[in-house]
Amino acid sequence: MSVWPQIDCSGRRLGYARVSTKDQKLRMQREALKAIDCDMVFEDFGVSGSKSSRPGLDKLMKALRPGDSVIVFKLDRLGRSVLHLSDLLVRFQDMGVHFVSLSEGINTTTPGGKLVFHIFSAVAEFTREIIVENTHAGLDAARAKGKRLGRPRKLSIEQAMIAHQMIALGKLTANDIAARYDVHPRTVDRALDRADVREAA
CATH class of the missing domain: 3.40.50.1390 (Resolvase, N-terminal catalytic domain)
Known part of the structure; x- marks a missing residue:
């Protein structure tokens, strides 16, 4: 068998x-x-x-x-x-x-296996909502901190949070983000690390 x-x-x-x-x-x-x-x-x-x-x-x-x-x-x-x-x-x-x-x-x-599609569909919707919610919370926190002294970053915390959301939702890659902001992909990586969203991204 x-x-x-x-x-x-x-x-x-x-x-x-x-x-x-x-x-x-x-x-x-x-x-x-x-x-x-x-x-x-x-x-x-x-x-x-x-x-x-x-x-x-x-x-x-x-x-x-x-x-x-x-x-x-x-x-x-x-x-x-x-x-x-x-x-x-x-x-x-x-x-x-x-x-x-x-x-x-x-x-x-x-027939029973078709339930898997519905479960994963619900998981995808829930995960997207959490990502968007966390991104908004991160943006609010970044705005509350105000301006930082010293050399300006090529990507702000707000831009990093938005980049994280786009990557997590599968809409853009890190290379896409780099091209959009005219920076090196490593700059995007460092910005994500600074925003403390590396694991989620």
Whole structure:
């Protein structure tokens, strides 16, 4: 008897595998996706989940058609954060694409598994509200502190907080922010550190 779930979908089975560092191996993920009879497998090797753009994942998203199933070995292989993962699952639902995570036993091709889409949709909405609320609180705190003495920063605390919100919501990358303000990406990183939002971003 197979340890893997039955996947009943009208389309293709598209697998996705990722490891964060070059020292890690894709073997376990590849074997699991092979055992589930994936039609194609997209991979990102040595790519951190924090990267907003991943070549393998980008190719997978472009290849998807209604009725397909996206299959991963573990949830954390797909999303770089809870919000990113939730957004992807909501996109899958809107596209008519199923999602299966083998380790967690998530399978939206089953009636019970469809509840996962609704849960992650609620999580995404809640997380966005928290991010916006925290950004507004940070902006209020920054305004209350007033002007600082010394050499002016290239990015203010207010700009850093807004940048954090845009990055956290997946609307812009750090490079996008740098280009918008005509600064080096490292300047954006330092501004986020100063604003004490690095972990959330």
